[in-house]
Amino acid sequence: MTTEQPTAALPDAPTNPVQALLEAPLSLRERKKLKTRQTVRREAYRLFAEQGYENTTVEQIAAAAEVSPSTFFRYFATKEDLVLTDEYDPAMITALLERPTDEPFLQSCRAVMTGMIHHLLEHERQELVTRMRLVTEVPALRAGLHRADNSPQELFLTVLTRRAGVEEPTYEMRVTAAAIGAVTTEAVLRWATGGGQEDIAGLVDRTFALLESGFVGV
Amino acid sequence: MTTEQPTAALPDAPTNPVQALLEAPLSLRERKKLKTRQTVRREAYRLFAEQGYENTTVEQIAAAAEVSPSTFFRYFATKEDLVLTDEYDPAMITALLERPTDEPFLQSCRAVMTGMIHHLLEHERQELVTRMRLVTEVPALRAGLHRADNSPQELFLTVLTRRAGVEEPTYEMRVTAAAIGAVTTEAVLRWATGGGQEDIAGLVDRTFALLESGFVGV
């Protein structure tokens, strides 16, 4: 599973898939769960900022959020997951699959990335910066970013495979997904280490330009 | 530190850097250490093969190698490191830096990769296959491959920076290193999952061809 529980299956293709996943049926019991999840995350980030990621224990986080450690692990499989998981993968996938099949894949990615990031910028810029900064600075998190099941690389591979309508991806698809995944990660991390000040669209452009050029001149 | 202790600094540029690091001054005390390291690794791989990576504890490995757990951790910083560290990074770096500066970087990489792998093939094919297979199959290892300090990505970034004769790498260098690192990893892993039967040169060729083409047609 690459995301936190989607609570409801997506019924039909929404016009703007990035916005779409944000309105949930919002059951009654679910509100509490959501609030708990948010509280835990918020307290965790606060403690991370004060003491650093590695000096903060799960126990401390749980205490600060007023839940038991058991509960912490029911919400987040690992301490890393608290930082690394996000809810946007399915939206990315949908958006990418909605692109015309004859569009060069790099171009699709460029467009979707830009749109995605702009949305995030409006809604949770600060949290995104904090998270990505943590990822660059904590080796364990940087590594965790590449776990097979929720990495950008895996996301792109999924899309490429589905787009081609095949079961198993070809080697060329794997290589492509690896390259794009690595490169987009680099872009986002760079943007975050600059405090989110840099023009993200420009960054994405430079990144994909390099890929599309086949690295001439370097 | 990206490698196991080199025991002696490289005195001068060797004709074949890949071969070079293999003859050590071979001190007297060092032999025992080397033997211990090899024994631990060998026993570990044996146990991994029998029971799997995750079902094998460090304690078991230490027992099988007839050392204490303390000693295990003196030789390998983590259980992952046992699988992930290798001695070839410095050789790769040297080889890459010896390439003509005006050669396109992708071409340098392609050449050095091929040479490197051919050497490994002759000397430790089976171990390489086993290791890379483990890496593909165990999520923790796959993630560990990307820890900032010993990843292929970091290696390529080092070379690009030094080659340009600057202190801090540019963003373009970072992106390039990320892409090449991801893609070469993919090639090696694919080769290993095929049991090392596939033609590695051909695989490398396909991989770099894709990168050089800027992914036209995908």
Next chain:
DNA sequence: AGTCTTTTGAGAGTTACTGTCATTTGACAG
């Protein structure tokens, strides 16, 4: 043979997780 340094092992402690079970809490029917 004696001294000095490096390597080793023993043991205690921390922390991220896992699994189990009893208790609580919200959902819903009547």
Next chain:
DNA sequence: CTGTCAAATGACAGTAACTCTCAAAAGACT
């Protein structure tokens, strides 16, 4: 409003990967 059921929680015990400290053992060199 009450009783019933399922889901969420907390308390607790256990495992395994590390970390630190210190004393014993072993190689190096005089």
